[in-house]
Amino acid sequence: KNQVEQSPQSLIILEGKNCTLQCNYTVSPFSNLRWYKQDTGRGPVSLTIMTFSENTKSNGRYTATLDADTKQSSLHITASQLSDSASYICVVSDRGSTLGRLYFGRGTQLTVWP
Amino acid sequence: EADIYQTPRYLVIGTGKKITLECSQTMGHDKMYWYQQDPGMELHLIHYSYGVNSTEKGDLSSESTVSRIRTEHFPLTLESARPSHTSQYLCASSESRTGDTYEQYFGPGTRLTVT
Numbered sequence: 223k224n225q226v227e228q229s230p231q232s233l234i235i236l237e238g239k240n241c242t243l244q245c246n247y248t249v250s251p252f253s254n255l256r257w258y259k260q261d262t263g264r265g266p267v268s269l270t271i272m273t274f275s276e277n278t279k280s281n282g283r284y285t286a287t288l289d290a291d292t293k294q295s296s297l298h299i300t301a302s303q304l305s306d307s308a309s310y311i312c313v314v315s316d317r318g319s320t321l322g323r324l325y326f327g328r329g330t331q332l333t334v335w336p
Numbered sequence: 337e338a339d340i341y342q343t344p345r346y347l348v349i350g351t352g353k354k355i356t357l358e359c360s361q362t363m364g365h366d367k368m369y370w371y372q373q374d375p376g377m378e379l380h381l382i383h384y385s386y387g388v389n390s391t392e393k394g395d396l397s398s399e400s401t402v403s404r405i406r407t408e409h410f411p412l413t414l415e416s417a418r419p420s421h422t423s424q425y426l427c428a429s430s431e432s433r434t435g436d437t438y439e440q441y442f443g444p445g446t447r448l449t450v451t
Contacts, residue, residue: 265426265442326378
């Protein structure tokens with residue numbers, strides 16, 4: 223069964239600190255992995271997309287890593303800001319279907335305190 | 337900021353009413369999607385469309401229906417709302433270019449409450 227598991231479920235950090243969010247997946251055949259940021263009451267916004275051949279991708283203070291062999295990914299946030307408070311969702315796409323099916327994790331709820 | 341819009345943003349309605357959730361995009365995307373999301377849970381695909389006059393059901397069974405008469409418009413309709421339909425509904429769109437890394441853009445969502 224294709225699944226995407228994220229940890230931790232929730233996380234509280236102080237402003238300025240770094241944090242790392244984890245994602246494990248069983249989606250096969252694998253096409254790409256995405257990290258989205260979803261603010262409360264809003265739609266998800268894409269942060270990074272990585273294919274099989276990419277193992278690191280950065281977008282400002284966000285750095286995603288991918289280990290396709292172990293089927294794990296992480297999202298590292300550097301020097302956190304209050305605006306980083308949101309749900310971070312790991313999404314994996316499979317290969318072989320015209321639609322490119324997306325499998326969503328439940329997200330990690332990050333809260334940044336001043 | 338993606339050019340994809342949803343109305344209404346919030347809707348509280350009584351059981352048995354017919355409702356239509358609107359979704360429009362100005363990016364000329366062929367593919368459009370409807371997802372359902374409950375608090376703390378993952379998004380579930382309920383409908384999608386490859387283009388005009390194309391609609392398909394997604395992974396999660398839904399009593400809603402969709403139509404795609406124009407490229408930019410993908411409304412979702414519930415003929416008779418029930419409390420079990422209470423949820424957040426997210427619309428999304430993407431390009432039809434070849435390759436796997438197409439970007440999927442999401443609207444702000446409609447929070448539906450059926451009393």
